[in-house]
Amino acid sequence: MNAFGIYVHWPFCKAKCPYCDFNSHVRHTPVDTLGFAGSLARELSTLAQRTPGRTVTSIFFGGGTPSLMPPEAVGHVLDAIGKEWDVSADAEVTLEANPTSVEAENFRGYRAAGVNRVSVGVQSLNEDHLKALGRQHTPEEALAAFRLAAKIFPRVSFDMIYARPNQSLDQWRDELSRALAEQQGHMSLYQLTIEPETRYADLYAAGQLKVPGEDLAADLYELTQELTEKAGLPAYEVSNHAAAGQESRHNLLYWRYGEYVGAGPGAHGRLHENEQVIATAMEKHPETWRQRVDAQGQGLVQDEVVPPAAQAREMLLMGLRINEGIDLARHRKLAGKPIEQGRIDALVALGLAETSGGRLRATAAGRRVLNALIAELAD
Ligand SMILES: C[S@@+](CC[C@H](N)C(=O)[O-])C[C@H]1O[C@@H](n2cnc3c(N)ncnc32)[C@H](O)[C@@H]1O
Ligand code: SF4
Known part of the structure; x- marks a missing residue:
C-alpha cells in the first residue's frame, strides 16, 4: 500500500522555550480549543477533496504542544479524518506530548480517542538544564509522564536535546545512559541549533550563551551514536534512533518523499495531483488561520507545483538523512539526468557515501557532514 500521511498542527504552548522557532504561540486568555478543532476538521475536509481514494497510513499531531488539546478535540479531528478518508487498520497515530503532570492526565483520553504513539519531549534529565531550556517540567515529572505513557x-518515543549550553561529555554520558535505561524502542535526540530570531540567538549574539564548540559537538554526536548502538537503538535518521520495527512511519514518509496533507496554522503538505507534486502551506498566525478557514474552508497561503528538478532536490535533501538513502532511478527520472558518477565516486572514496542495489546512502561519516554532502550532490 502507498503511504499517505496527515499532519495536524496545534500552535499553542504554555510558554515559549528560548531555543524554539517552531510555529508556537502563548495565549494569556483561554484558547477556544474545541472551536480550533472544528476549524481543523473543516480544513481537513477541504483537503480531502483534493486527495480522494487515499488510505491514510499515518497521522501526526505536532506543535506547538498538542498535549494541551483536550482529548475531545483530538477525537473530533480523528473522527473528521475517518469520515473523509479510509484509514488503514494499523495506521500509526502519533501525538507530541510535553511531560508536565497536567498534560499526562490527558493520556488515557488520547488513547481512547485513537492515538497509539506519543512522542514525549523530556529534553533533559538535569533540573538546571531544564530550567535553562525554559521547560515547564522537572526531570522527575518528565520521567513519571514518560512511564505513564509507556x-x-x-509505542512511545523519548525525546531529548543535547549539545546544550554548559553541557560536558561526561554530563551527557550520564544523562543519556539514564535515558537509555528508560526508553521503550524509540528516541529522538536533537542537537541544539541556535535558530535566528529566538531568545537563544540574542543571548548567543551577546556572548551570554556558552554552547559546545565544533569539536565538543562532534564528540557529543559520536558518543550519542556509540551509546545508542550499544543499547540496540541505532540511528535510522540523523537524529532518530529505534529498535528494529520501531521507526516512526510518519516521519519515514517525509524522508522517503511521500504524499502527505498538512492542516492547521503553518502546516506544510505535499499533495500528488494530476501526476504533479503540489507544495501547500497554511497561514501561520493561529487566529488569522482560523478566520480564513471559517471564511473559505482552508487557510492556504501557498499552493504551488513543485517542478521535477526541485522534487529531485527535495528528495535528496530528505532521503540522505535516512540510512536507506535514495533510489537513484527515481532521482534520475525527476532530475532529468543522473547524478554525475564522478561526484558519487569521489564521495565514496572519501568514505562519505556508498551505493548498492540502485541506492545512494550517506555513511555514518557522511551524515556528520550532511549539508556539505547534499550541496556536493545537488545542483
Ligand atoms: C517543536 S517541539 C514540539 C513538541 C513539544 N512541544 C516539545 O517541546 O517537545 C519538537 C521537537 O523539536 C525540538 N526542538 C525545537 N527547537 C529546537 C532547536 N532549536 N534545536 C534542537 N531541537 C529543537 C524540541 O526539543 C522537540 O523535541
Ligand atoms: S519546544 Fe515545544 S513547548 Fe517549547 S516552545 Fe517549542 S513547541 Fe512549545
Missing part, C-alpha cells in the same frame, strides 16, 4: 500507549 503503560498506556503501544
Whole structure:
C-alpha cells in the first residue's frame, strides 16, 4: 500500500522555550480549543477533496504542544479524518506530548480517542538544564509522564536535546545512559541549533550563551551514536534512533518523499495531483488561520507545483538523512539526468557515501557532514 500521511498542527504552548522557532504561540486568555478543532476538521475536509481514494497510513499531531488539546478535540479531528478518508487498520497515530503532570492526565483520553504513539519531549534529565531550556517540567515529572505513557500507549518515543549550553561529555554520558535505561524502542535526540530570531540567538549574539564548540559537538554526536548502538537503538535518521520495527512511519514518509496533507496554522503538505507534486502551506498566525478557514474552508497561503528538478532536490535533501538513502532511478527520472558518477565516486572514496542495489546512502561519516554532502550532490 502507498503511504499517505496527515499532519495536524496545534500552535499553542504554555510558554515559549528560548531555543524554539517552531510555529508556537502563548495565549494569556483561554484558547477556544474545541472551536480550533472544528476549524481543523473543516480544513481537513477541504483537503480531502483534493486527495480522494487515499488510505491514510499515518497521522501526526505536532506543535506547538498538542498535549494541551483536550482529548475531545483530538477525537473530533480523528473522527473528521475517518469520515473523509479510509484509514488503514494499523495506521500509526502519533501525538507530541510535553511531560508536565497536567498534560499526562490527558493520556488515557488520547488513547481512547485513537492515538497509539506519543512522542514525549523530556529534553533533559538535569533540573538546571531544564530550567535553562525554559521547560515547564522537572526531570522527575518528565520521567513519571514518560512511564505513564509507556503503560498506556503501544509505542512511545523519548525525546531529548543535547549539545546544550554548559553541557560536558561526561554530563551527557550520564544523562543519556539514564535515558537509555528508560526508553521503550524509540528516541529522538536533537542537537541544539541556535535558530535566528529566538531568545537563544540574542543571548548567543551577546556572548551570554556558552554552547559546545565544533569539536565538543562532534564528540557529543559520536558518543550519542556509540551509546545508542550499544543499547540496540541505532540511528535510522540523523537524529532518530529505534529498535528494529520501531521507526516512526510518519516521519519515514517525509524522508522517503511521500504524499502527505498538512492542516492547521503553518502546516506544510505535499499533495500528488494530476501526476504533479503540489507544495501547500497554511497561514501561520493561529487566529488569522482560523478566520480564513471559517471564511473559505482552508487557510492556504501557498499552493504551488513543485517542478521535477526541485522534487529531485527535495528528495535528496530528505532521503540522505535516512540510512536507506535514495533510489537513484527515481532521482534520475525527476532530475532529468543522473547524478554525475564522478561526484558519487569521489564521495565514496572519501568514505562519505556508498551505493548498492540502485541506492545512494550517506555513511555514518557522511551524515556528520550532511549539508556539505547534499550541496556536493545537488545542483
Ligand atoms: C517543536 S517541539 C514540539 C513538541 C513539544 N512541544 C516539545 O517541546 O517537545 C519538537 C521537537 O523539536 C525540538 N526542538 C525545537 N527547537 C529546537 C532547536 N532549536 N534545536 C534542537 N531541537 C529543537 C524540541 O526539543 C522537540 O523535541
Ligand atoms: S519546544 Fe515545544 S513547548 Fe517549547 S516552545 Fe517549542 S513547541 Fe512549545
